Amino acid sequence: MMYALYLSAYHERKFWFSNRQELEREITFQGDSAIYYSYYKDMLKAPSFERGVYELTHNNKTVSLKTINAVQQMSLYPELIASVLYQATGSNEIIEPVYFYIGIVFGLQGIYVTALFVTSWLMSGTWLAGMLTVAWFIINRVDTTRIEYSIPLRENWALPYFACQVAALTGYLKSNLNSYGERFCYLLMSASTYTFMMMWEYSHYLLFLQAISLFLLDSFSLEQSEKVHEVYKIYIFSFFLGYLLQFENSALLVSPLLSFVIALMLAKCLQLNVKKGTFVAKIMKVINFYLVCTLTVTLNIIMKMFVPHKENGHMLKFLEVKFGLNMTKNFTMNWLLCQESLQAPSQEFFLRLTQSSLLPFYILVLITCFLSMIQVIFRRINSGKSLKETITLEDGQIGERPEIIYHVIHTIFLGSLAMIIEGLKYLWTPYVCMLAAFGVCSPELWMTLFKWLRLRTVHPVLLALILSMAVPTIIGLSLWKEFFPRLMTELMELQEFYDPDTVELMTWIKRQAPVAAVFAGSPQLMGVIKLCTGWMVTSLPLYNDDDLLKRNEDIYQIYSKRSAEDIYKILTSYKANYLIVEDAICNEVGTVRGCRVKDLLDIANGHVVCEEGDKITYSKHGRFCHEVKINYSPYVNYFTRVYWNRSYFVYKINTVISFQS
Numbered sequence: 001m002m003y004a005l006y007l008s009a010y011h012e013r014k015f016w017f018s019n020r021q022e023l024e025r026e027i028t029f030q031g032d033s034a035i036y037y038s039y040y041k042d043m044l045k046a047p048s049f050e051r052g053v054y055e056l057t058h059n060n061k062t063v064s065l066k067t068i069n070a071v072q073q074m075s076l077y078p079e080l081i082a083s084v085l086y087q088a089t090g091s092n093e094i095i096e097p098v099y100f101y102i103g104i105v106f107g108l109q110g111i112y113v114t115a116l117f118v119t120s121w122l123m124s125g126t127w128l129a130g131m132l133t134v135a136w137f138i139i140n141r142v143d144t145t146r147i148e149y150s151i152p153l154r155e156n157w158a159l160p161y162f163a164c165q166v167a168a169l170t171g172y173l174k175s176n177l178n179s180y181g182e183r184f185c186y187l188l189m190s191a192s193t194y195t196f197m198m199m200w201e202y203s204h205y206l207l208f209l210q211a212i213s214l215f216l217l218d219s220f221s222l223e224q225s226e227k228v229h230e231v232y233k234i235y236i237f238s239f240f241l242g243y244l245l246q247f248e249n250s251a252l253l254v255s256p257l258l259s260f261v262i263a264l265m266l267a268k269c270l271q272l273n274v275k276k277g278t279f280v281a282k283i284m285k286v287i288n289f290y291l292v293c294t295l296t297v298t299l300n301i302i303m304k305m306f307v308p309h310k311e312n313g314h315m316l317k318f319l320e321v322k323f324g325l326n327m328t329k330n331f332t333m334n335w336l337l338c339q340e341s342l343q344a345p346s347q348e349f350f351l352r353l354t355q356s357s358l359l360p361f362y363i364l365v366l367i368t369c370f371l372s373m374i375q376v377i378f379r380r381i382n383s384g385k386s387l388k389e390t391i392t393l394e395d396g397q398i399g400e401r402p403e404i405i406y407h408v409i410h411t412i413f414l415g416s417l418a419m420i421i422e423g424l425k426y427l428w429t430p431y432v433c434m435l436a437a438f439g440v441c442s443p444e445l446w447m448t449l450f451k452w453l454r455l456r457t458v459h460p461v462l463l464a465l466i467l468s469m470a471v472p473t474i475i476g477l478s479l480w481k482e483f484f485p486r487l488m489t490e491l492m493e494l495q496e497f498y499d500p501d502t503v504e505l506m507t508w509i510k511r512q513a514p515v516a517a518v519f520a521g522s523p524q525l526m527g528v529i530k531l532c533t534g535w536m537v538t539s540l541p542l543y544n545d546d547d548l549l550k551r552n553e554d555i556y557q558i559y560s561k562r563s564a565e566d567i568y569k570i571l572t573s574y575k576a577n578y579l580i581v582e583d584a585i586c587n588e589v590g591t592v593r594g595c596r597v598k599d600l601l602d603i604a605n606g607h608v609v610c611e612e613g614d615k616i617t618y619s620k621h622g623r624f625c626h627e628v629k630i631n632y633s634p635y636v637n638y639f640t641r642v643y644w645n646r647s648y649f650v651y652k653i654n655t656v657i658s659f660q661s
Contacts, residue, residue: 003138004110007147010490011102014148015497025098026532027502029152031541034527036152037101039076041531043083044097053080057247062530064518064538064575066547072247073545075201078157105151108160112145113137115163116430120438122170123403124468129441132472136433139356139483143349144429155426158200163430165192169210172227173217173403186230194238198245201544206427207235208257209417213409215264217402219289220377229268232261250309256300263295282381318342322420331553331604336543338595341423349425353432356483357475362432365439369408372399372448398444411435440475443468501647505580506532508643508650513578520571521580523552538574553604559585560601561619564628568638571653579639581649586625598623 012018015028029037039056046052056076060067070076086092086100095103116137117130137144147156168189172182197203211232218228235257243252252258267288320326321333322342328334336342353359376399398404414428439445446464455463509519510533518536519529526537539551554570558581571579588596594603602608607619621627628635629649639651 001110003113003134004106006138006487006491007106007109008103010148011106011151013491013493014495016494022098023506023532024497024499024503027499027506027528028497029528029531030150031524031527033150033152034531035074035540035542036076036079036154037098038527038531038534039070039074040079040082040101040152041097043079044086044092049084049087052083056080061536063540063548063551064536069247072249074542075154075199077198078152078154102151105147105156108157109145109147112160112163112430115160115167116434119163119167119170120434120441122167122174123407123434123438124441126441126468128469128472128476129437132437132441132476133434135476135479136356136358136437137430138487139479140353140358140429140433143352143425144433146426154200154202158196158203159427159430161192161196161199162203162206165189165196166431168192169231170403170407172231173406175402186234189231190234190237193234194241197238197242201251204239204252204255204257208255208260209413210410211235211257211260211264213406213413215260215292216409217406219285220380225268229264232264235261250307253307254300254303254309256296259300259303260292260296262299263292266295267292329604329606331556331600332543332549334600334603335597338600342421345419345422345425349422353429356479358432358436361440361475362436365436365445366408366411368439368445368448369398369404369435370412372397373405373408374399376400376405398442398448401444407431407435437472440471441468501645502528504645505643505648505650509533509535512643517577518575519578519580520555520558520574520576522556522582522585525580525582538571538576556597556601557624559598559623559625560605561607561621561623562605563621564624564635564638567624568653577653578642579651579653581625581628581651583647583649586623 015025017025017028026034026037042056043049043052046055053071055061056070057072058067059070062068062070071080082101082104085104086097091100113134116133117127120129120133121127123129141148145156146153150156165188168185171177172185172189177185193207197207214228214231218225239252239255239258239261243249246252270291317326317328317330318333318336321328321337350359353362376397411428411431414424414431418425418428443461443464446467447460450460450464506529509529513519513533513535515535518538519526520538521529523539523541526539527541529535530537530540539555540548541552542548551574554574557570558567558579585597588598594600599608602619605619628639628651629641631641638654640654641649642652643650
């Protein structure tokens, strides 16, 4: 609750939210966040819930010449649930819709850190680890969450449920869990897995990494196969319900997770009962591993052959270009490559984690647990012995505990992805906080180190217990001294989100533009127009649909070196009535040359050619966004300027072309 209240207070100070008009509040939702919140508003305006859902699933009032199932395509289940709760609880008489909406998201973030707290507590056995986890999470929140920048993002709704699922899985994997605790963890895991899958379209990829981690745990005999296969059944159940309730979403059928789980089930049916530790048993392990991998790939290929789908084809093309397997001049691919969140992590990221002491302790804990895990694996392979029912502190074998090994494998997978694409750090860093806090608070980890060092001068068990209390206390005090004043300063400092040009533009559209008008411009601006005015647009800031990607590239041509006639044909093909040119894009300076929108368009259109290290620019037309402002023929024949301010120029697209000399 304290973290949720902290987020609410920080958001209020950052945007001065309570003192703003509704239009100014809505402008704070940028890009795809504006689209999500606009559908929440639409649901509240609908005469009934059923009618609202129907209008969203047969939506032809958002994108021109296109009817979309917005619920399926944009995973709008959070907005549906929020609108139902707002009206069913009578909150419409107490609180404004926007406060209710962001309040739910902030509340979920509170659940997020609580789940991390519980996970760390379960692993270490002390609440001190949970407190340290939350402290690191909040101090490093620039790298742990995107809640500050974009509240309605799908991940902000979904990741708290994944954290709950991980907490339940951690408890479920513990060897000394009683039957009631095991049943509770199983039910919580089932509910949170299904909810997570419904909230986020990319959830099955994250669950796929989790399934691989569990498979490796099972393969090395580090946990009873029965428990792991029960988790696989939860995946299957969640897939079945998700497929039905997501309008028979074909993306789930071609998911690698489904193919992997089916392959695991088939491989289990083919397993033979062989005595553990024998040579034959070891050979069977290798065969089983090979069989699962082969079956997964085969099943996924078969699924894609027989199930019609368009799921994330652009993602594969992006990865090919990202890893240098392919070269392209395609505007969309190169634009994605230029996004900071899709590049490798910067040095500042590692510097921030080091300054908060998180990264050094994480590396210590990870290396210790990983080496102990390898030690245990080799002992299991050679001896074939099963896990101990109880592991004592004197054993000094933290690698014996299956829940620890699961987290080590999972964090290595997530960390590997975060090292490639910086945007994925938001999946990895929260579990870095949790694992590091667990390790420094765990006597078993210190005992494992002392056993390797063969410490004899001081009683190792006593020293391990002392360090497990002293080290986190010292870390906590140093974090309090250095970072607590900064957090308080942030809450006390009154910031302001000031964008009068956008407010003026939205006001003009609502007052002057016809209700049936269709607007064209950059996708980010179109999202804000849809939210603030409700007018139809030609494109949206969404990148999971090939048609929308094509529309975005076509509309961006207004910043290229194309003729007035070409731009006119593109815009009229989408039935656009008004064109908005943004000065910030047209005159973009950019920190990275070659990543500006106009540079990428010139490359895609062949207007820039590289010869012997030099860039040669040629085009018989000037840049459209510059030329159209001058008001001379042929531009005035196609476009009539009807509004402008310092940031935006609005042109009416002429239906009858008047040729002037």
